[in-house]
Amino acid sequence: MTTNAQLLFNAIPKGEPTSDSFKYDTSSTIDLEQELSNGASIVKLICVSLDPYMRGRMRPAEIKSYSPAFELHKPITGHGIGVVIRAAADSKYKVGDHVYGTVPYQQYLFVPGQQTVDEETKKFLGPQASLRVIKNEEGLPWSAYIGAAGMPGKTAFMAWKEIADAKKGEVAFISAGSGPVGQMAIQMAKADGLKVISSAGSDEKVAFLKELGADVAFNYKTDDAKKIFAEHGPIDVNWVNVGGKSFEEELEFMNLHGRIIGGWISAYNGQSFGVRNLFQFVAKRLMMRGFIVGDFETKYVDEFYATIPKKLAFGDLKFKECKYTGLENAPKAFLDMLAGKQSGGFGKVFVQISDDDTA
């Protein structure tokens, strides 16, 4: 038997999560030599993703939301990449296949031939509910497939295509531009010929926004957003990654018939700033639409995988990641990510669980 370390959901946070919200547990084991039948396989996880939406899952199970609550004292789940290390003769996976999907955060994964996904999870995940084999002919780091070529990249790609209704020469504002969704959104907007204003929380991040192509980049902690909007706006497409008080300010600088793509990260911690100027929706005939990436999966998934990984590999699209090593560091990675204060730089936060020694 082999130790199968897990990251358990340990306690429901009141307000901001702390390291006590999680428990790194090494008491479980898995038999890596077990006989496999009925399509089963064993996956060794390579890396897993830490994303803001996970905060919303750290809640009592009786509170319903768009995503299923994490189960207390069970491994948290999220997007991960792994490699198949064992497979039954009748499995749809082969040893050496790399797979992407929603997984429990632990070292090894027993994957039954018939995956049983409860209804709530299936509704949340949509067509992502089973593991997808990733060929990676582009030779990207595997972590890219949970970042720029994974859920956050898809979020930006699909929502931009579906909601932005972008027209050349318009102005886009993208907050949290250095995060994984923001990075891709900036580049989508530039590719469509928009002028891009973007913000982030440090001068180092702001410099990166410019590298990504942002025409105007500012540090929301030290710069006056209103002054910048007044000079470089009004905003035609507003990608709301943050929300709250910032959103109220942004509404004042929206252009007539502006579109708002809804994210609201600030709400994940139960923050509840009251937005007072929704009348701007009438005055400026604004349209706002909230989304989760699963909504558009079926429509765009093929186009996404056919185009984005190549562009990332060729450098036509840039991305920046922030790696934490070892599942035991996932709580720190998560808390740093929520606070926007990663120790190892910035960008898409992920945890490397193991090296891909089978490739």
Place this chain on the structure above:
Amino acid sequence: MTTNAQLLFNAIPKGEPTSDSFKYDTSSTIDLEQELSNGASIVKLICVSLDPYMRGRMRPAEIKSYSPAFELHKPITGHGIGVVIRAAADSKYKVGDHVYGTVPYQQYLFVPGQQTVDEETKKFLGPQASLRVIKNEEGLPWSAYIGAAGMPGKTAFMAWKEIADAKKGEVAFISAGSGPVGQMAIQMAKADGLKVISSAGSDEKVAFLKELGADVAFNYKTDDAKKIFAEHGPIDVNWVNVGGKSFEEELEFMNLHGRIIGGWISAYNGQSFGVRNLFQFVAKRLMMRGFIVGDFETKYVDEFYATIPKKLAFGDLKFKECKYTGLENAPKAFLDMLAGKQSGGFGKVFVQISDDDTA
């Protein structure tokens, strides 16, 4: 010379308007016998409309908004119906023509052959900027053409068609259902096969909502909206006539992929309740769109006039009006309308300036 009484914008209100915001003035005169040339005509106004959006125009001219500010010490303007009593030989109007459009609130109107409309007003009015001849082959009361067959009716008709994306069997919530927009919205929703929940501020109004076809009608002053939404919701299409705190409650009871048609009357008086749960837009993937009726005028105006007046005349669509007699009573009509406390019943508030003695 004949007295030409006017309703002047007298003072910019702080908070709620008062009767001092207006001045009924009888010092102006008009020469009804003057020689007319170059396409000019003279219109005697029959009735004018009092609408919530007018509150937004009672502001300092230097504050820009979607509608032009009223000019201090000049007649307020809005939708009216009049009859042509004199016309130059080369006028596009004939004596006896009834005309609909945006007019100064006064007894008589000199209409130049070439109407000069400033840019701001033209942008606001769109294709309505000039007077439209109304045939009224249906024999409706003229007031209907500033109500159910006028701007408020168009607002409901056009926004419902453009934004609701209604599907049979869905649930619509329409607040302020006894007002002129709400009345039509309820009937539009029923015609599309939706279950309609609607609210109003008195039991008499609530009874009328049921007459209009609302499946569930409640008095928002005495009933518990949340309980009603919990029992009869969730809401697929939310027509936000009120906004503010009610809107925050409604958001909690929206269905997945719900649509929100944006009105926000409560904001007209500068009220500014902060809506704290915009994260529902993500959680439920909601879409919200604000509009003003002029946006859709070109697209729907022919269909509107070809269908709605007939249905109103045949009783296929119901409407209720609330008449005030005499321009001097327009301030009271306006204040009553804003407060939802009309002395003469409820429904579309208008002022009868003169009888149509030319018909």
